[in-house]
Amino acid sequence: MSDLLHTPLHDLHVELGAKMVPFAGYAMPVQYPMGVMNEHTHTREKAGLFDVSHMGQVIIEGSNFETVALELEKLIPVDILGLAENRQRYGFFTNAAGGIMDDLMLANRGDHVFMVVNAGCKDPDIAHLKSNLTGLTVSEIQNRALLALQGPAAERVLGALNPMAANMRFMDVATISLAGAECWVSRSGYTGEDGYEISVPSDQAVALATELLSHVDVEPIGLGARDSLRLEGGLCLFGHDIDTQTTPIQASLNWAIQKVRRTGGDRSGGFPGADVILAELANGASQKRVGLRPDGRAPMREGVQLFAGLDDEMPIGNITSGGFGPTVGGPITMGYVPIEYTAQGTAIFGELRGKRQPLTVMALPFVPSNFKR
């Protein structure tokens, strides 16, 4: 793994006994000695600390926020102009066919936009921004780590370091001091739990992580539990549940496209693939991402083909994420099916090791979200 990049917390992960694996060009902890199942449960019950420093942190600057917002809206079909200062929102880059190039978080930081993008997409994302934005400066932040503190105890833990953290609401963003470091903190995450994402100067990241881990309620959590947590939360993983071949409407991400960007809105369209996406919003998509729960105990994973009946020859779709949900206590999956199979309770089949096994269409998320709105 010598050619892999290291995050500022690499040596700490090794010290904590993490099993390191290659992920998006980085050596990342997939699990710690506690194990995926216990790490998952600990995060749902107390708080977990995740290293997400492999993700891309990007600053986009222009003469003022309005200029930046209007330029970014040419690439991202969400309401950026209407985002209040120090508020964050989920979004995605779309392509000309209406597909998703990457999903992201963006925040109005007054005179600039702060964006967090997926590790595997950060180079193409930054190139995409640079080549399509006029009059703006796009900078990748390379001297900051990114930590996520997730779970019901996160507020208490971070609030003890700085009471301002406890006063933040879901999707608020603030610059606050934590363990002596100037941190850019958002009250968000990707586990379905309340929590924070913390951008911290690289040279202070280990000290902050160590301080957080010294709390009795905080354990380090690896990518394995991060995946089962976000799957139970019904959250999409780029490259799996969403990609350049899936539109936001097919991905059931309609909620992320505010009215102002839809047909009839003040800033309707004007983003790549708007014709496709707005038509799907009006008329519905032919297929949708849904939650699917195998009736049996055997997990079904990404790539499993879905069938309408036991004897049908042609698959109707496939599973894009799947595994065991420790909080659900059984196997859970997400996948794409034609619109006529999307009603909750619809029974379909997945082909596992040559045998058709029943699954039921379920509401997402599998585990209720616990955000502090």
Added chain:
Amino acid sequence: MKYTEEHEWLRLEDAIVVVGITEHATTQLGDIVFVELPDVGTTVVKDEEIVVIESVKAASDIMAPIDGEIVEVNEALNDNPSQVNEDAIGAGWFFKIKPSDPSQMDGYMDEAAYNAFIG
């Protein structure tokens, strides 16, 4: 006890061979969430894939270490697959096989050889 390079253990009990996976294997696999066992009465051939183990990470196959007939499977694993993690060489056993050629056991490692094998 005998051990295979596939991290199975074999224990001869009254002319029946009990088969499971080693603690080393369970550590590598992580938390086991599902075990698909063969049907009792099935005749199996050495190296045939007869058990599927699903951990939180991935699915793995377990092969029949010897030829024979499956005479019992560990039904308790259906409801409580984590027994494999908790007690790999005891309550976490998978199946019992009546060997058709007990000498196939001879080719496998003893405990010292297995410990050297996993280093």
